[in-house]
Amino acid sequence: MAAYLNRTISMVTGSQTSTPYDANALTDTTARSLQNAGTEKSPLQVFVRAKKKINDIYGEIEEYVTETTQFIGGLPQEIEIVDKEEKELFQSYVQKVAAIREVLSRDHMKVAFFGRTSNGKSSVINAMLREKILPSGIGHTTNCFCQVEGVDGQEAYLVKEGSDEKLSVVSIKQLANALCEEKLSESSLVRIYWPRERCSLLRDDVVFVDSPGVDVSRNLDDWIDNHCLNADVFVLVLNSESTMTLAEKSFFHTVSQKLSKPNIFVLNNRWDASASEPEFQDSVKSQHQEKCIDFLVNELKVSSEKEAAERVFFVSAKETLQGRLQEAQGNPAHLGAIAEGFQNRYFEFQDFERKFEECISKSAVKTKFEQHSSRGKSIASDMRLMLDNIFDRANVLRNNKLDQKKSLTDRIQKTENQLMLVTREMKLKIHSMVEEVEQKVAKALNEEIWRLGVLVDEFNMPFHTEPLVLNIYKKEINSHVEAGLGSNLRARLSMALAMNVEAAQREMTERMHALIPSEKVAAHTKQIVTRPQPFEMLYSLNCQNLCADFQEDLDFKFSWGITAMIQRFTGKAKSGKKQAAITSGREGANNSNIQNILSPVSTEVDSPMCLMPNQQGITQEQLSMISRIAVASIGSQGTVGGLLVAGILLKTIGWRVLVGVGALYGCVYLYERLSWTNSAKERAFKGQYVRHATKKLKMIVDLTSANCSHQVQQELSSTFARLCRVVDTASIEMNDELKAIEGSLNVLEANQKQMKLLRNKANYITNELEIFETNYIKAN
Ligand SMILES: Nc1nc2c(ncn2[C@@H]2O[C@H](COP(=O)(O)OP(=O)(O)OP(=O)(O)O)[C@@H](O)[C@H]2O)c(=O)[nH]1
Numbered sequence: 001m002a003a004y005l006n007r008t009i010s011m012v013t014g015s016q017t018s019t020p021y022d023a024n025a026l027t028d029t030t031a032r033s034l035q036n037a038g039t040e041k042s043p044l045q046v047f048v049r050a051k052k053k054i055n056d057i058y059g060e061i062e063e064y065v066t067e068t069t070q071f072i073g074g075l076p077q078e079i080e081i082v083d084k085e086e087k088e089l090f091q092s093y094v095q096k097v098a099a100i101r102e103v104l105s106r107d108h109m110k111v112a113f114f115g116r117t118s119n120g121k122s123s124v125i126n127a128m129l130r131e132k133i134l135p136s137g138i139g140h141t142t143n144c145f146c147q148v149e150g151v152d153g154q155e156a157y158l159v160k161e162g163s164d165e166k167l168s169v170v171s172i173k174q175l176a177n178a179l180c181e182e183k184l185s186e187s188s189l190v191r192i193y194w195p196r197e198r199c200s201l202l203r204d205d206v207v208f209v210d211s212p213g214v215d216v217s218r219n220l221d222d223w224i225d226n227h228c229l230n231a232d233v234f235v236l237v238l239n240s241e242s243t244m245t246l247a248e249k250s251f252f253h254t255v256s257q258k259l260s261k262p263n264i265f266v267l268n269n270r271w272d273a274s275a276s277e278p279e280f281q282d283s284v285k286s287q288h289q290e291k292c293i294d295f296l297v298n299e300l301k302v303s304s305e306k307e308a309a310e311r312v313f314f315v316s317a318k319e320t321l322q323g324r325l326q327e328a329q330g331n332p333a334h335l336g337a338i339a340e341g342f343q344n345r346y347f348e349f350q351d352f353e354r355k356f357e358e359c360i361s362k363s364a365v366k367t368k369f370e371q372h373s374s375r376g377k378s379i380a381s382d383m384r385l386m387l388d389n390i391f392d393r394a395n396v397l398r399n400n401k402l403d404q405k406k407s408l409t410d411r412i413q414k415t416e417n418q419l420m421l422v423t424r425e426m427k428l429k430i431h432s433m434v435e436e437v438e439q440k441v442a443k444a445l446n447e448e449i450w451r452l453g454v455l456v457d458e459f460n461m462p463f464h465t466e467p468l469v470l471n472i473y474k475k476e477i478n479s480h481v482e483a484g485l486g487s488n489l490r491a492r493l494s495m496a497l498a499m500n501v502e503a504a505q506r507e508m509t510e511r512m513h514a515l516i517p518s519e520k521v522a523a524h525t526k527q528i529v530t531r532p533q534p535f536e537m538l539y540s541l542n543c544q545n546l547c548a549d550f551q552e553d554l555d556f557k558f559s560w561g562i563t564a565m566i567q568r569f570t571g572k573a574k575s576g577k578k579q580a581a582i583t584s585g586r587e588g589a590n591n592s593n594i595q596n597i598l599s600p601v602s603t604e605v606d607s608p609m610c611l612m613p614n615q616q617g618i619t620q621e622q623l624s625m626i627s628r629i630a631v632a633s634i635g636s637q638g639t640v641g642g643l644l645v646a647g648i649l650l651k652t653i654g655w656r657v658l659v660g661v662g663a664l665y666g667c668v669y670l671y672e673r674l675s676w677t678n679s680a681k682e683r684a685f686k687g688q689y690v691r692h693a694t695k696k697l698k699m700i701v702d703l704t705s706a707n708c709s710h711q712v713q714q715e716l717s718s719t720f721a722r723l724c725r726v727v728d729t730a731s732i733e734m735n736d737e738l739k740a741i742e743g744s745l746n747v748l749e750a751n752q753k754q755m756k757l758l759r760n761k762a763n764y765i766t767n768e769l770e771i772f773e774t775n776y777i778k779a780n
Pocket residue numbers: 115116117118119120121122123124135136137138139140141142143211212213269270271272273315316317318319
């Protein structure tokens with residue numbers, strides 16, 4: 001081993017100063033360090049390093065593809081920037097990379113040996129492996145394809161084609177037996193796993209394929225298809241004792257047809273035989289050399305003449321193996337029965353090995369890793385392209401979302417401003433409408449009150465002074481007046497008012513709808529609870545309560561009686577002043593007494609009119625009392641006075657005139673007394689009622705008009721409030737929408753950031769592969 005290393009180093013460095021045997025003098029440590037140096041400088045290390053590097057890069061690619069696929073798969077559904085097909089495409093890249101990594105892990109440098117039976121193919125492999133692994137012997141020993149490859153651990157085993165069973169192999173004899181145990185098809189493959197540690201070539205991932213002799217089979221096409229297509233180097237093992245046969249030539253013709261420029265080495269084996277005839281050695285060698293070069297250059301056209309000269313060797317596998325086995329035991333290689341010229345043949349074998357290593361390493365790196373590298377670059381570029389597309393789509397979506405956000409923000413702002421404006425305007429509108437309604441109702445009610453007499457005259461229920469009947473009459477006349485007034489007011493006002501209210505509501509609705517996005521108007525309009533019936537004004541006159549304190553006075557009163565006269569005179573004098581007082585005090589009276597008047601409780605209290613003082617501080621009751629005293633004083637007490645008055649009158653006017661006047665007075669009295677019938681009483685009742693009701697109704701004009709205006713205000717305010725709620729709901733929805741858009745934007749931006757990162761990673765991977773190609777493929 002040490003000698004081999006020494007020579008290898010000499011050949012690599014070009015130094016010829018030390019002999020192979022000088023290595024014996026080297027210490028173990030020096031030998032080991034040389035061995036390491038040799039290993040590190042071995043051309044096979046290029047493949048080993050390249051394999052490690054491309055494996056590392058593919059590890060990164062796998063990580064990258066997995067990360068990207070997970071990222072794409074995890075993109076939220078609502079962000080519709082990736083469809084199902086794309087996700088599946090990304091997923092397919094994970095599988096592709098896994099498959100490439102699987103192939104990569106199995107990538108090795110493969111050398112296949114072909115030649116006629118017994119040319120020494122197995123012997124050459126054994127010599128290269130420095131151990132007798134494959135059985136060799138006279139006759140046809142290799143009856144199927146045998147692939148020798150390294151395996152971790154100490155145990156050697158073989159696996160036959162179509163089986164997973166590991167058959168343990170300890171010795172060569174066992175292996176030979178195992179191979180012969182059953183009849184194997186000549187193109188079937190037996191894999192022999194040999195501990196890597198026992199052979200540097202196996203450690204460096206070189207796989208050896210031994211074949212049955214090309215002269216024993218006609219299925220050469222199958223051989224090539226099954227075992228040769230991924231071979232990096234072919235070694236044609238010839239028997240230097242004879243010439244190249246047609247079978248050998250035709251096999252390699254087929255190989256060169258199926259593969260583009262295969263790397264072919266030609267080993268003229270058994271060259272030790274030439275030692276017995278040294279006089280013909282050179283001429284035979286040059287003949288063989290010429291033919292082999294011609295075969296490679298002119299027939300197969302796989303290499304130039306210069307290259308071909310470097311690929312033809314004259315060796316002795318048998319001797320080399322023997323020498324190496326001696327070395328392994330610590331003996332010189334030449335120990336034992338070795339023919340003349342061993343040293344040169346041994347050197348030539350080593351030369352072959354070095355060139356073979358250079359060639360196979362270069363070839364395998366190029367054929368295997370160049371493909372992986374370009375596939376890796378294409379995967380990275382595909383991923384980057386897909387990410388670019390998705391990124392662009394995300395950008396379009398983001399710009400859309402930004403536009404949406406802007407228009408929605410503007411819309412919300414505009415809605416808020418408009419809502420304030422419309423609210424202000426609607427407040428004014430409602431206020432003016434309310435005032436208008438108040439005025440209209442007051443005017444209409446006043447007019448109706450002035451026409452109350454007509455309404456009362458229309459009441460034609462039979463009248464009777466009997467108290468029970470009179471009570472019913474009063475109730476009915478109250479109802480009649482209430483209903484009549486109500487219907488008159490409705491006829492005059494309701495239609496116009498309702499139309500005004502509806503017009504105002506329509507305007508409100510239109511103004512408010514203008515604040516809601518058009519697409520939402522329909523949905524929101526449904527939410528507005530519309531009134532089942534159109535707006536109708538209620539005039540709560542409640543005459544029953546209002547006139548509950550009405551007290552009729554149906555006693556006969558002589559119109560020329562003293563009391564009536566006093567009342568007439570005092571009434572005329574004071575009527576103007578009284579009317580003014582009532583008008584000016586009405587406001588205050590209304591405010592203080594109106595609730596009492598309208599409320600049922602007011603019926604139980606004394607009539608305000610009964611208690612109302614006149615302008616001189618005398619009540620009606622007091623007035624009546626005075627007139628009664630005056631009559632009584634004349635009728636009962638004043639005999640003297642009466643006589644005195646009569647005497648004065650008699651003396652002044654004359655008794656005839658006095659009697660005439662008295663008779664006339666009596667007639668008038670009689671007339672009035674007789675005409676005080678039921679219908680006269682009814683008229684008197686109605687007159688009194690009209691006066692009373694007019695007085696009472698005038699007191700509630702303001703309240704009624706205020707009540708009506710309040711109804712309008714209520715109606716319009718509630719409509720406006722409902723519309724405000726609708727606008728508020730729409731605003732809330734718009735705000736929610738805005739939040740959702742902002743959320744989507746955040747998600748999009750975060751995803752775009754991640755996409756950029758992944759794109760950069762793809763660039764990094766491409767860059768790594770470029771460097772790999774520069775260092776390992778273009779440098780070769
Ligand atoms: N003298 C001499 N004999 C050799 C040499 N190489 C191989 N032999 C012998 O030739 C015989 C056949 O060798 P193998 O290695 O089995 O030849 P092979 O091409 O593998 O034969 P098959 O497996 O039958 O195809 C064996 O007896 C070897 O010892 C050599 O370089 N010189």
